[in-house]
Amino acid sequence: MKSRRSFLLKTGLSALAIAVPKIESFSGGSPKKFAAIRPVQDGPVLKVALMGLGSYAARVADAMQSCKRAKITGLISGTPSKLESWSKKYAVPEANCYNYETYHQIKDNPDIDAVYVITPNALHKPHALGVAAAGKHVICEKPMSINAKDAREMVGFCEKAGVHLLIGYRMHFEANTLKVVNMRRDGAFGEIKFFQGLSGFRIGDPNQWRLNAELAGGGAMMDIGIYSINGARYMVGEEPIWVTAQEVKTDPVKFKEGVDETITFQMGFPSGVVASCLSTYSMNYLDKFFLNGTNGYAEMQPSTGYGPIKGRTHQGPLDEPHVTHQTTQMDEMAAIILDGKKASIPVDGEEGLKDMVIIDAIYKAVKTGGKVDLV
Numbered sequence: 001m002k003s004r005r006s007f008l009l010k011t012g013l014s015a016l017a018i019a020v021p022k023i024e025s026f027s028g029g030s031p032k033k034f035a036a037i038r039p040v041q042d043g044p045v046l047k048v049a050l051m052g053l054g055s056y057a058a059r060v061a062d063a064m065q066s067c068k069r070a071k072i073t074g075l076i077s078g079t080p081s082k083l084e085s086w087s088k089k090y091a092v093p094e095a096n097c098y099n100y101e102t103y104h105q106i107k108d109n110p111d112i113d114a115v116y117v118i119t120p121n122a123l124h125k126p127h128a129l130g131v132a133a134a135g136k137h138v139i140c141e142k143p144m145s146i147n148a149k150d151a152r153e154m155v156g157f158c159e160k161a162g163v164h165l166l167i168g169y170r171m172h173f174e175a176n177t178l179k180v181v182n183m184r185r186d187g188a189f190g191e192i193k194f195f196q197g198l199s200g201f202r203i204g205d206p207n208q209w210r211l212n213a214e215l216a217g218g219g220a221m222m223d224i225g226i227y228s229i230n231g232a233r234y235m236v237g238e239e240p241i242w243v244t245a246q247e248v249k250t251d252p253v254k255f256k257e258g259v260d261e262t263i264t265f266q267m268g269f270p271s272g273v274v275a276s277c278l279s280t281y282s283m284n285y286l287d288k289f290f291l292n293g294t295n296g297y298a299e300m301q302p303s304t305g306y307g308p309i310k311g312r313t314h315q316g317p318l319d320e321p322h323v324t325h326q327t328t329q330m331d332e333m334a335a336i337i338l339d340g341k342k343a344s345i346p347v348d349g350e351e352g353l354k355d356m357v358i359i360d361a362i363y364k365a366v367k368t369g370g371k372v373d374l375v
Contacts, residue, residue: 049074146217190295197228225279
């Protein structure tokens with residue numbers, strides 16, 4: 001396992017030899033307004049290669065069998081046996097199967113429009129850059145990188161390459177989530193006062209890459225805490241201006257240096273709203289969002305899980321029909337790339353960068369014990 005991790009890291013980081021345009025600064029700018037999501041219309045199909053054939057890629061692949069606008073046409077993996085079995089299962093021609101040393105050849109393959117990068121976090125940047133250099137659109141799983149610096153470089157490189165960079169924020173297309181966001185935009189909750197986000201679970205196998213600081217870039221915050229960060233932003237409808245954070249580590253053997261177990265953190269917003277959040281790898285039965293306003297509230301539990309999102313507002317239950325999140329995500333992303341559709345909640349590289357800026361600040365707040373300003 002260790003040798004495979006080393007191989008993945010070495011092959012991924014080799015792509016850093018690509019010249020990356022320098023991005024001087026990032027400005028979030030003024031909030032954008034988006035119309036409510038509309039059903040994806042019939043049209044051309046986005047031809048997608050999956051890069052990194054792990055458990056989440058399997059979930060995406062199965063969900064894509066129900067897509068109307070996206071189809072699996074390519075595979076990229078460092079494991080020959082996976083390429084063989086997946087190519088048979090999803091009817092992908094051998095000519096469209098690549099490893100981490102040959103995937104740059106997709107440049108000459110018209111059967112691939114975009115690549116969904118689902119490799120370990122530290123490999124997102126080099127793999128995304130390699131895909132963009134080949135002239136293909138990039139869909140990158142969250143977190144988009146392991147820090148804001150790398151995220152800025154990804155945004156800049158993809159812009160120069162003239163390709164889309166989308167981040168796998170599946171919740172941005174989920175029906176009950178959008179219902180709450182649209183209620184907030186319509187003023188149904190009145191003046192927003194408070195948000196709570198609880199994100200976590202008890203992680204299993206201590207040898208998995210998510211507990212390897214070199215590959216994960218952190219711990220629970222990168223994997224699950226990002227849901228509360230991102231959720232606070234789209235539920236409140238503002239960008240935070242400061243963070244504070246505190247870390248607790250009860251198992252330093254399993255959660256080694258650089259791998260956070262539990263972090264509680266707070267975010268302050270321009271209007272005075274405060275978000276109180278928890279990110280953990282050591283507790284189950286969380287996955288809860290709560291939004292409070294002067295005229296109403298919304299609570300969701302589960303709020304980001306793979307299954308149906310449950311909850312209620314002061315107006316009644318959240319009962320929009322459940323559709324597999326990744327199915328909707330991939331159809332919507334196809335419409336963004338092929339039709340120029342605007343997502344109701346953005347899923348572009350700048351959206352991912354905003355979360356990485358906040359994560360960097362949270363880790364800094366943990367170390368310093370003080371408030372870290374974001375503006």
